[in-house]
Amino acid sequence: xxxxxxxxxRPIYEQVTEKIQTLILNGVxxxxxxxxxxxxxxxxxxxxxxxxxxxxxxxxxxxxIYSVKGRGNFVKMNENLIIKEQEKLLIKFKENxxxxxxxxxxxxxxxxxxxxxxxxxxx
Amino acid sequence: xxxxxxxxxRPIYEQVTEKIQTLILNGVxxxxxxxxxxxxxxxxxxxxxxxxxxxxxxxxxxxxIYSVKGRGNFVKMNENLIIKEQEKLLIKFKENxxxxxxxxxxxxxxxxxxxxxxxxxxx
Amino acid sequence: xxxxxxxxxRPIYEQVTEKIQTLILNGVxxxxxxxxxxxxxxxxxxxxxxxxxxxxxxxxxxxxIYSVKGRGNFVKMNENLIIKEQEKLLIKFKENxxxxxxxxxxxxxxxxxxxxxxxxxxx
Amino acid sequence: xxxxxxxxxRPIYEQVTEKIQTLILNGVxxxxxxxxxxxxxxxxxxxxxxxxxxxxxxxxxxxxIYSVKGRGNFVKMNENLIIKEQEKLLIKFKENxxxxxxxxxxxxxxxxxxxxxxxxxxx
DNA sequence: GTGGTCTAGACCACG
DNA sequence: GTGGTCTAGACCACC
Numbered sequence: 001x002x003x004x005x006x007x008x009x010r011p012i013y014e015q016v017t018e019k020i021q022t023l024i025l026n027g028v029x030x031x032x033x034x035x036x037x038x039x040x041x042x043x044x045x046x047x048x049x050x051x052x053x054x055x056x057x058x059x060x061x062x063x064x065i066y067s068v069k070g071r072g073n074f075v076k077m078n079e080n081l082i083i084k085e086q087e088k089l090l091i092k093f094k095e096n097x098x099x100x101x102x103x104x105x106x107x108x109x110x111x112x113x114x115x116x117x118x119x120x121x122x123x
Numbered sequence: 124x125x126x127x128x129x130x131x132x133r134p135i136y137e138q139v140t141e142k143i144q145t146l147i148l149n150g151v152x153x154x155x156x157x158x159x160x161x162x163x164x165x166x167x168x169x170x171x172x173x174x175x176x177x178x179x180x181x182x183x184x185x186x187x188i189y190s191v192k193g194r195g196n197f198v199k200m201n202e203n204l205i206i207k208e209q210e211k212l213l214i215k216f217k218e219n220x221x222x223x224x225x226x227x228x229x230x231x232x233x234x235x236x237x238x239x240x241x242x243x244x245x246x
Numbered sequence: 247x248x249x250x251x252x253x254x255x256r257p258i259y260e261q262v263t264e265k266i267q268t269l270i271l272n273g274v275x276x277x278x279x280x281x282x283x284x285x286x287x288x289x290x291x292x293x294x295x296x297x298x299x300x301x302x303x304x305x306x307x308x309x310x311i312y313s314v315k316g317r318g319n320f321v322k323m324n325e326n327l328i329i330k331e332q333e334k335l336l337i338k339f340k341e342n343x344x345x346x347x348x349x350x351x352x353x354x355x356x357x358x359x360x361x362x363x364x365x366x367x368x369x
Numbered sequence: 370x371x372x373x374x375x376x377x378x379r380p381i382y383e384q385v386t387e388k389i390q391t392l393i394l395n396g397v398x399x400x401x402x403x404x405x406x407x408x409x410x411x412x413x414x415x416x417x418x419x420x421x422x423x424x425x426x427x428x429x430x431x432x433x434i435y436s437v438k439g440r441g442n443f444v445k446m447n448e449n450l451i452i453k454e455q456e457k458l459l460i461k462f463k464e465n466x467x468x469x470x471x472x473x474x475x476x477x478x479x480x481x482x483x484x485x486x487x488x489x490x491x492x
Numbered sequence: 493g494t495g496g497t498c499t500a501g502a503c504c505a506c507g
Numbered sequence: 508g509t510g511g512t513c514t515a516g517a518c519c520a521c522c
Contacts, residue, residue: 006314011521026225048522086228090236096219097240102149105209107241111234113213117220118230134497160509171499176511191375193506193509257512272471283494294514299496316494316522332474336482342465343486348395351455353487357480359459363466364476380506417507 004045012047016055024064024075025085031077035065038073127168135170139178147187147198148208154200158188161196250291258293262301270310270321271331277323281311284319373414381416385424393433393444394454400446404434407442 002019004012023029035041038056042049056073059065066076100110125142127135146152158164161179165172179196182188186204190196223233248265250258269275281287284302288295302319305311309327313319346356371388373381392398404410407425411418425442428434435445469479 007312011315086226089223089226093219093223094236096216097236100212100216101240103209103212107237110237113217113220114230114233117224189376190510195509313495318494332472335469335472339465339469340482342462343482346458346462347486349455349458353483356483359463359466360476360479363470
């Protein structure tokens with residue numbers, strides 16, 4: 001389910017954090033479902049358990065999961081979080097659009113990209 | 124003209140590189156115009172000359188400037204580079220749009236962002 | 247394995263870069279094998295770690311190695327790279343031949359050089 | 370006749386030296402013919418006279434030209450020099466061929482390059 | 493321990 | 508004065 005890209009310059013714990021975040025936000029991991037244990041996931045990806053531990057800590061800090069001592073880590077999903085993340089994404093998107101405009105990319109090109117991406121899904 | 128944000132996690136040399144790149148691509152710095160010398164810019168930003176040196180090296184490697192020993196660094200602009208950078212930007216944009224869609228943001232919202240950014244300029 | 251020639255006018259980092267490149271391209275260093283750490287190689291060659299760092303950065307930029315923070319630098323070999331380097335070499339070779347011709351060296355002499363070099367290996 | 374390439378990383382005086390050398394060795398400049406004066410060539414290329422001076426000094430040191438005080442610089446051609454330069458070229462060529470072989474380029478490819486370059490001239 | 497960035501200060505080649 | 512390289516020494520993030 002998770003893959004580590006050693007060509008990616010980002011730290012491993014961040015890659016893991018982000019991948020799990022995406023799985024949660026895209027609804028692949030349901031609320032209250034159990035995540036793999038720190039040690040088992042570490043073994044599966046053949047990386048240091050500390051790294052997984054750090055990823056899980058980050059996720060907990062950001063409110064994506066909760067941990068129960070002696071039982072494991074679980075997905076904590078709620079509408080608020082989804083909305084907050086959507087807002088973050090939109091802010092990033094607006095900055096991106098602004099950059100496009102500043103660099104002389106036409107409105108039509110931008111619109112075409114959107115149509116392209118969204119029509120794909122209707123198929 | 125250039126500002127260093129010490130809260131930004133990116134390295135200083137990268138911030139400088141990116142800022143100058145933007146100045147060139149947005150047409151603020153014209154082709155063959157002279158950039159400030161390594162030492163003077165370092166002093167102005169109160170950072171080490173080596174850091175500016177590195178930024179300038181990156182810019183040269185990427186084809187944005189050329190350096191002449193004993194004379195200075197100069198802007199090297201050409202159409203190809205502008206187009207190549209626009210393509211890069213569009214690819215990044217498409218990924219961004221794709222992410223929006225995956226996270227459940229409606230097409231209408233995306234279109235609204237674009238209209239907003241591009242209408243601003245018509246005013 | 248690596249030697250620095252202080253009579254060579256080229257910068258040290260470039261000599262190191264080139265030597266390691268050759269080791270990789272000639273198959274001496276296998277894919278995914280670990281390179282010596284920045285500090286240890288610096289000590290071995292009794293030069294500054296920054297210089298090795300720079301050599302490694304260049305190698306990474308050119309796609310010969312990849313670095314993993316906290317782990318080390320590793321050889322990244324692939325067929326594409328070998329072919330690309332062969333093409334570069336051939337282009338350089340053609341320029342060289344062209345120069346020979348312009349300077350009045352006979353075709354026979356050039357052919358003799360090639361026979362000499364390639365026969366050596368058949369022995 | 371001479372062009373300075375500011376994208377070339379070599380120093381200007383070296384570019385000038387090399388270009389004039391080539392002109393001499395290829396027989397474009399005949400023996401005892403007068404070279405342009407330091408100042409006029411400097412003006413023509415819009416570079417510093419010191420730079421031309423240095424190029425001419427190098428050429429004199431290597432035996433390609435001789436200078437007569439108050440009269441100017443003149444081409445000094447002789448068979449020995451041509452042969453010496455040819456030998457230099459051949460040594461460089463042999464190294465190049467050796468490199469080709471080490472990198473796994475086939476003898477046939479090398480021969481093809483030579484045939485190509487030399488047949489062109491027969492046309 | 494690893495790589496990566498930065499500073500301070502020095503030296504060289506070039507124009 | 509200009510860019511380019513190098514050293515020495517430091518600090519940080521990551522594993």
